[in-house]
Amino acid sequence: MAHLLGGESLHLEYPTKVVFDSVTLGIAEGDRIGIVGRNGDGKSTLLGMLAGLVEPDGGRVTVRGGVRVGVLDQADTLADDDTIRSAVVGDRPEHEWAGDARTRDVLAGLLGDLPWESRLGDLSGGQRRRVALAHLLAQDWDVMFLDEPTNHLDVEAITWLAGHLKRRWPAGSGGLLVVTHDRWFLDEVCTMTWEVHDRIVEAFEGGYAAYILQRVERDRMAASSEARRQNLARKELAWLRRGAPARTSKPRFRIDAANALIEDVPEIRDKTALQSLALSRLGKDVVDLLDAGVSYGDHTVLRDVEWRIAPGERTGILGVNGAGKSTLLGLVAGSLAPTEGRVKRGKTVKVATLTQRLDELEAHLNDPVRVVLERLRTSYSFGTGSKTQELTPGQLLERLGFSSAQLSTPVKDLSGGQKRRLQLLLILLEQPNVLILDEPTNDLDTDMLAAMEDLLDSWPGTLIVVSHDRYFLERVTDNQFAILDARLRHLPGGVDEYLRLRALQDAAPTSSAGSAAAGPASGLSGADLRTAKKEVAALERRIGKVQGEVDAARAALAEHDHADYEGLAARMARITAAETDVAAMEERWFVLTEEIG
Template structure:
């Protein structure tokens, strides 16, 4: 490994305050880093510093000479008269790439238009012609075209700011596969997609309070490490600790993408979650939902809906009962939002019937933010709906509910018009829950939400005793809060998938010749690594078990030495002797742990 970017005591501030202060870290040529943190913490600023789009106020930032950097910013501005071909294989967007021009198209031998189309297909634009002008494209299509331009260029470092925005589940899976198997350089990515973080990243940088902390592994490893940090700290925030314990319990009990950590690294953290119950008590919630909703919620029979000449639903049947927790998945345009609008009676089917239970009181979260009162203050916007709210077994004031969604006391009196996109989305969700619906219909609820706010939302949904229907491309959310998956595959039907997201991915056509099959759940690995033989794996597992036993014995001896040190605290000679033994034990333990990690990596 070789260092390609280095930050030494870097600081950056704006009029709103200090974002980064005294940050020192490095990026090696094989690093795959996920950057996480609250909205506004400084994640995008950190990426702009690395690319050179911004300069630090103080400190030193160095890059390897001749470093080719490809960068996808949050806002993509493409020349309106340029074609897709101009952007992807030409130089129409080259200045925005941040790449050394000598690595650009002039010296690259392209595989041909077929390879470019394969990338566009993988990103969910199979019908987009290379001669299409970029001006009329939607914002999401422009971002995907720009991302395609980056993927087909060789780069020593890819910097991606929210690359999964506007991608469906299949597109996110394809991108994870491409980055894992095809990209040979380093990667730094800001994303709120937790499944993607686990599938692609081997290191996590947490940006918070002006600092950047580095953790080994993806989202699951970061969650584990934060829990370990909370355990060690003497003063912690009780609510955050409880939330981390619950998230850890979920990750341990069957999350689709998890870290592989040695037993001696997680034993202490497991003590935090030993008494944590299952995320949801399904029997109790179903009983409460039945009491609130009766037996009928929604029944769609032989429903047909068309938009102009394009059929969306064709003779579709879909039934929802009390307490059901349903995920709707499918590519953009297959009818997920249409189905939700049928359930809310905003849309009438061309043929067929939609029956809604008499006791249904639905709360519908749309993808738009237009229903927010932009001239009101945050607390006023909540109290317009309700002053006190009951969520499950908790009764909260409007201010307490706002705090759950990250609106501290200083933010309660902010004008809604001044909120960021993520804050407005949080307020929209908050107002929806304040209405105390017994059915929640959520259309892409995770848009613009950071990982901590997503955990808060999932914690609320865990204890929410009603019917839940979520249309989402966020695989982690779907598998975290829903029990049943239905897919809209473009054939006009609403198809039940007992096998969940994995089954959904198997039903999709291949994105294109030469493309990789979707990633299903494995943590990221470095490209082109030859796996060990079966015999080597067996021998390696035995050695791993031996090393774990050795570490356990050393830990016991270390604990005994600490006890002896306390007993002989006034005996200087004895303390000196014991301290030397302790140093030796620590050295042996560190060596054993390092040997375990090296062997475990070779067996992946």
């Protein structure tokens, strides 16, 4: 493949730190490269050097003649007085940009909800970031450098961006270098991964899953001293191989080697033990939303919400910005009262919320981390059953990636990712039994995300997560719900089902009035269509009920006399039969939803 650009013997250092030492690498036609590594190790700096934005102290960057390079960095260079139109298409005539399929696709994928003539100074930071990305993607480039392009994008926009980048250039042409902590995006788009660590850049074939396998092999062969990091990687690999069926066909790594590496790795969560412990801490009643709704004047945010949250339940919530996710969390947390229906809360429920605002740190900004810890509990119970251990706050911080030297750092001087991890620690030390995470992955690198996931695997309580990070959502939750048309809807098919439903929802307004009234094209007659929709609704209710019974039965197993083998076998047989029923109902649900369209 033809060389596009590269760096030779790159050296960069700051007064207190050498960032890169004699790094040589290159980008060829057809390369789609993801950059990973811990925060502060130089990912964005490497991208900046190759893009010509950062001058190395030694070595050189070469670009093949005629190669056009486009860059999305972290800086906001948009002029406040510009409009979205002028920022994205400049002074190009309307017939020119409107007639260009790529430009239309970019506008629909990123800016469909924003008025075309809006002044940039009136937009939020996230909206301005989307405009900058649209401006870049609407132009022709041979190589593109993207620094955290998924920031401020929801699940749908991230999915669109992945598809756009995969089809942007013909196979074997163009070059892409992307820094992102979104592991689903890395797996979906990238064919090579560069890991930045210890002043070097190490190349791995494949996306994130393939990189994890090769890193485990590397660490094992080198007898790496980073035992904790290695174990987390092996655990994550086990989940990738066992827990993500939709992804297994994408990473092209050796399955036999992967199975050999994870054969002694247990399931990522002991669901029975966690549910049993959650039941003992919470009782049978957690939070029940009973025909709950919230309206502001004539505007209905939520309606007819029926959700009985079980002890130990792990649920992800999806929905577009403004759909009502924060309102739903407010009902669960008790900070918001419904305007219709009611919310029933168990007597022992203690809810804690990891917000996006870092509120928990406001009172500690001038204090060193060590002083903050001294005011907290002396220990924290971690794990389940025989694996339960008592960790000090300092040990827990170490597990979340803090070094002993950082304990003397004032909270205000911590990085965004460090503040996020300290915020989680403060909440966990309150010993809540219902934990709400609202966009918890902001500012965290892939290693720290894995550390947070590992911590949550042994957290014995009810977990509710709102996140645009698809990988994290699928990794830490067992089922997903979406807010669609102000209603809460269970998603047996997970994120893929949500994206399909949203695509149908977006397509509906574009059809004629007659066809919109009749619903999506399905091939069913009006009567059959109504019958199918009723059956789908009934199946969703039945699936939710039976799955709740299964979860409760599994939790009860922990209290059963294990010497009573016959009774235990009978209970397991009933659970297995119920799970078989759920699988059959879900299969029927999929068939019907395909017929409905």
